Amino acid sequence: MTPEPPDPSEHSRALAANSALSAVPDALRASEAAVSDAIGRLMQFWGFKRNMGRVWAVLYMSERPLTAQDLRERLQLSTGAVSMTVAELLRWGVVKKLWVQGERREHFAAEGNLWKMISRVLREREQAEILETIAAMEDALRAIDAHTRSSDPTVRARALVQRERIGQLLDLARLGRQLLDALVSTARLDASALTRFLLGGSR
């Protein structure tokens, strides 16, 4: 039986270190991958990059902060991809940089407070989008209003219909904005009011 020859490739070194330390069962790795992929998909659906979701999820499930290299290995990403993805997550404030005692490499951890995270994202992303839409519709409404008194009956009819329809859309958009406001402010304090409403409403 030949003893396994030393193989200096990074992958086998990682595996060796791993099994020497803890022999983490494949099942755990597989579950982690499944969950991070599921969250990656959900995030992508939500309009973020899939890898942002995957990286965040791996960090969130980890019992310790991870280095860029750990992420690169677990998620099979290139150096550049890890660097850029982590930078973006830092910008969103959903991942934090940590210095671990005696380690040269930087370590990263996921923001643990999910509500804080969600309310920040809703605030910055959704609200910007809906406010823009509301502004565009308000502008249009102002521009149309002048024509609702047109002497040409065809023009007047069209202007009246458009004003009415855009008004409906605007009401809806404002209701959406209020829903977001409510979510954000409830979330900032605690989730219980929201939970109470939902539980009360649905059963």
Add this chain to the structure above:
Amino acid sequence: MTPEPPDPSEHSRALAANSALSAVPDALRASEAAVSDAIGRLMQFWGFKRNMGRVWAVLYMSERPLTAQDLRERLQLSTGAVSMTVAELLRWGVVKKLWVQGERREHFAAEGNLWKMISRVLREREQAEILETIAAMEDALRAIDAHTRSSDPTVRARALVQRERIGQLLDLARLGRQLLDALVSTARLDASALTRFLLGGSR
């Protein structure tokens, strides 16, 4: 000053026909375009194709059902694009096909009930996505559970942390599902309960 020479291109013919009939001011066309573009962007942000939003918006703002050609002209789309976009909107049930008396071409109109529309989309799209995510996490949780009694303390620790974190995510996802359920069922009946909650909560 040379008088403008006759130009038989479709665009000028359309303009000529238009001004002969009603001289719709540019301002109305421009507002319509601005709103449909805003809605297109919002829809894209939401994960639909931008043109779906634009087409729907133009139909919604129109005082009469429109033909494929009308849409092609107003939105500067190719024949194929109109056909495919409208087909997709029909599949989502947010646009209806109408036969207009004595006209050969088909006409289209937007679904006018916004809440009906939204609850349908939430139900079919969002719920599918979140249910998949919930299922993936439940699977992972089951797979991990076996290891929380591992004899290796490192494995046990890792399994416990993962179980705890995935549990948190699962709670959150379930809360999200309830929020969607509540929106969908309120929307199906009427929007007033939702409105009351929001108005009550935010002021």
Add this chain to the structure above:
DNA sequence: GCATAACTTCAAATAGTTTTGAACGAACGA
């Protein structure tokens, strides 16, 4: 039935997004 207009489909072109990896720069320890 035939000719024609309306509509659909789909392969190819275009546009847009994400990922890679090599080049560069900064920080650290010797």
Add this chain to the structure above:
DNA sequence: TCGTTCGTTCAAAACTATTTGAAGTTATGC
């Protein structure tokens, strides 16, 4: 200081998604 490791950047490549337009199909009126 020098050599090495770590991290970032960015142009090019790979990949996805969208759009076009021409060929094909269906429906209509004569």
